[in-house]
Amino acid sequence: MIAVDADVNASVTTCGVRGRRLLTPGLPLWETLEPRQRIALLGHELGHCSNGDTLRGAVFGTAYRSLTIWHHYLEPTGDPAPLEILANLVHMVPRSLVSGLLMLLDQLTLRSKQRAEYLADSLAARAGSTEAAVGLLDRLLVAEPVHITLRRENNRLRALPRRAGRSEGLQDGLREVLAAHTESIPEHEYERQRRVGARRGHGVDDTHPPTHLCRECLLVGAPAPAAVVADADCEQRIAAELADARGQVARQIVRDGFDG
Template sequence: MSTVAGETVQACPECGTEIRMDGRFTVWCAGCDWNVDPEQSREKLSRLARAQRALARRHGEKLLAELTAGGTLRPRRDASSLLAYAFALAVHALTLALAAGGIWLVIEGWGGWGMVPGVFLLALGWSLRPRLPRLPEDGPVLTRADAPELFALVDEVAHVAGTRGVDAIVVDGRFNASVMSYGVRGRRRLTLGLPLWETLTPQQRIALLGHELGHYSNGDTRHGRVVAGALRSLTTWHYFFLPIADPEPLEVVVNLFYVVPRWLVLGTLMLLDRLTLRATQRAEYLADRMAARVGSTQAAVELMDRLLVSDSAAVVLHREVNTAALRGPRGARNDTRTDGLWERLAADLASVPEHERERQRRAGALRGHSVDATHPPTHLRHACLLIGAPTPPAVVPGEARESRIAEELADARAKVARRIIRDGFDG
């Protein structure tokens, strides 16, 4: 092994190909993929997550094959989606039956011990009730009055996507972005994770907004209130039936009693997940197409590549937190490390060389990397975007607009940076 101009030079132990690598990153061979994903064997997933990932990959590959053969993606309600609605309604009906049974037992047993099972059923029904998402109480939440330029940009992207804008923008410290409806009136909320937003170019940010807002026009069954509420209820049921750790003799009996209902709930959860997964995969591909339509194919592809380096972003932010911890009490370290945090993160990710980005792409394909277990693998989404002629951008942000948006986000940037330095980075 030798070092030339800051690069590590060695022969691949598998095929003998000369490897020239930056010492900051994993040494691997582009000729035979030796050591392309050293972390793969350490990744630990639950049984449900492994099943979800395998199913997501199969559905993703099938949909991509259909597109490659000249097929089209359209939002539609197929038999699986209708069956998922039926199962979701059954879950909600069970919750309603528990509540109704509890009310009846309380009335019938008023003043006596008969009220006890009634109160228990009412408490159970209440804990399993469909919950409407709300705005977070502890994070920066922007309204149109707080960030008129940012909301104007979102409205412009939404217009191209064929939908309306959002009612609130939540800013947090995750390397992600999302949309959801909240409240009784079904208002719309966009969540922007600053570790992702601050490391994107202006055009990539447009593609990100196009992807997220595209979810409102593509008929994603899984994110509808009925199915999403049923999934949350089933997850709560599963939590109730988890075995007691380090059980006493009586608790061993309780654990045995829990086995059958736990597996019934898990089976129903997996069935509902399976019924909605194909529609969810289609919705993600459609959202990616919208990202390309709004921000350009190039920007959408670059956004996919940026998602692959989320681990690098986590390393940088953990390093920032550890450096701050070595510099003294919290109050002092907040002031010294929050200033310039986002600029340092963006510069670090921008310095990632192409050979490391290529390793991330290949590792992602081998591992089936995805944003979560319900998304198509990132490499398949990347390939889907490259089908057909490149799309030019429909929305182009100017420098003046970018500057005004940065000013509107300045306070949120400082708050989120302080929170990361104080509490650590968790995603």
């Protein structure tokens, strides 16, 4: 199954009793990528399904997803009413237990998760080429300005008089805004971000290896050519298929704001 959300990220997981795989590319990230980088992104995410990733297995994966869901439902209510204050207090102990179990599971699987990321990167290079996989990592280095761009565009649309016009405006201009942002980033900014990332140990999140190490690992050895190539017709069909999803994401951003 495929779902699209408003994150500047992408993920793959399993859901339901039958353990069906769910691929979720974040549309703001997707729109900033070149066609080959998109293939590399899909290769990376689907690579997690075949590289022995512990947290996508039946035992650890189910446990981690269950604990994450419980942690979400036990979150304290913001600006609580009197009864909600009591519920927050009651939930404090079980939420602490769930948080502790999640931290323990993270520590037990940390090595395996980082190994899985390196393997997924190698599959991204096989799918879209080494150059595309490295370019994808560079795009992730400049993800924060994408957040800023979307917040700025969202604030501009919120100032429009009609709410309907806001989502329509963002839907029509989402690709153009993100494409213009990406094209405006000069090469020396990528180089600066690479140096800053290497110095600070930039990673996509706490479970990912540092981005500069992933990049260096991809550049070791002979570069891999692309095993999958999308022609112009394929790219147009993909864009048409995402049109409805783009509208839904635009409405979500306008309705809820953008927190990344």
